[in-house]
Amino acid sequence: MGYRFLAALLFVFLASAAVADSSTLQALRADLASGSLKPVLSRQALLPIPDRVLARWVQDVNIDQFAVTGFNENDKRFAARIRLHFSGGGVGFLRLEGEAGAHYRLTEWYDYSSGLQLSKLVAYGDRFNQPDGKAFLTMLRDHPDSPRLVALAQGQPSLLALWLAQCSGEPCEPEALRAQQATEKPALWQLEKTFMGTDQNHYRKISAGLHGALGDDPYLWWLEGQSALSHQRCGWVDDSLRQAWQRYPDNRLLADVALQCFLAVPQQGTTFLDTLSAALGADDLAAAIHSYYQQQDVSMPAVYQPWAEPGEE
Numbered sequence: 001m002g003y004r005f006l007a008a009l010l011f012v013f014l015a016s017a018a019v020a021d022s023s024t025l026q027a028l029r030a031d032l033a034s035g036s037l038k039p040v041l042s043r044q045a046l047l048p049i050p051d052r053v054l055a056r057w058v059q060d061v062n063i064d065q066f067a068v069t070g071f072n073e074n075d076k077r078f079a080a081r082i083r084l085h086f087s088g089g090g091v092g093f094l095r096l097e098g099e100a101g102a103h104y105r106l107t108e109w110y111d112y113s114s115g116l117q118l119s120k121l122v123a124y125g126d127r128f129n130q131p132d133g134k135a136f137l138t139m140l141r142d143h144p145d146s147p148r149l150v151a152l153a154q155g156q157p158s159l160l161a162l163w164l165a166q167c168s169g170e171p172c173e174p175e176a177l178r179a180q181q182a183t184e185k186p187a188l189w190q191l192e193k194t195f196m197g198t199d200q201n202h203y204r205k206i207s208a209g210l211h212g213a214l215g216d217d218p219y220l221w222w223l224e225g226q227s228a229l230s231h232q233r234c235g236w237v238d239d240s241l242r243q244a245w246q247r248y249p250d251n252r253l254l255a256d257v258a259l260q261c262f263l264a265v266p267q268q269g270t271t272f273l274d275t276l277s278a279a280l281g282a283d284d285l286a287a288a289i290h291s292y293y294q295q296q297d298v299s300m301p302a303v304y305q306p307w308a309e310p311g312e313e
Contacts, residue, residue: 028040028104032063069214117158144176149176218245218254234262255276282310289304289307
């Protein structure tokens with residue numbers, strides 16, 4: 001079913017505060033509080049798509065916490081931005097759009113992790129029942145790490161995103177990630193691919209796009225820091241992480257990744273360590289510094305030794 005989303009709503013909803021008495025928001029919160037994405041997805045109001053597609057998209061994940069970080073209702077429609085905290089420690093982001101009300105119906109669902117968009121899958125439609133579509137789904141089910149999926153996807157962004165969504169956290173994820181193609185829509189996988197390259201300006205563009213879509217979210221900065229650490233790109237993000245933590249000093253995950261990236265970039269002074277010590281406590285900071293150098297299996301620079309002593313600065 002086609003739809004036209006009000007342009008004004010797109011411009012407004014990211015900066016809008018959630019309306020506490022909205023029946024739409026209350027119903028959405030209740031669905032998310034179930035600890036699963038399935039109640040939300042069951043409200044999709046688009047054309048039916050194969051159950052096997054949805055089964056591979058919405059895996060059995062446990063949601064420990066969630067936050068509605070943007071919400072707006074305009075006449076009969078709504079838009080929401082959701083941050084999800086999974087039981088395994090991961091974080092994800094969704095954008096939902098649809099028909100407002102206590103029995104709200106979704107007309108759009110965008111997963112910022114994989115770039116998977118419900119309407120794009122629906123647009124693929126009957127092709128899932130054609131030989132090429134069936135071959136792709138069969139291969140995705142039986143051999144999700146097969147390079148043949150690249151050819152079977154035929155460059156279709158929705159199929160490539162579906163592949164990446166199924167492989168999230170699985171051994172086939174690197175293969176699916178390599179197959180992703182450039183897109184104008186912001187997605188977290190773009191950070192990973194950017195850190196694998198050498199173009200810092202491209203990273204800045206990708207980061208700006210994500211923060212433009214998701215706002216100044218501390219958990220997005222945490223994800224950036226984690227990815228930068230894994231690809232030894234802390235020099236690209238170190239200043240931004242420290243500044244982000246200063247805006248969100250109570251976020252321990254952000255403090256940890258900001259510290260690790262600080263330690264990974266040689267000789268930057270010690271002012272940041274003073275600030276962290278005051279906020280976290282000397283004992284916690286000392287333990288975190290020791291943990292970092294033990295994990296890296298390298299010697300601690302002498303300049304940081306005073307902050308590695310419990311109870312001392």
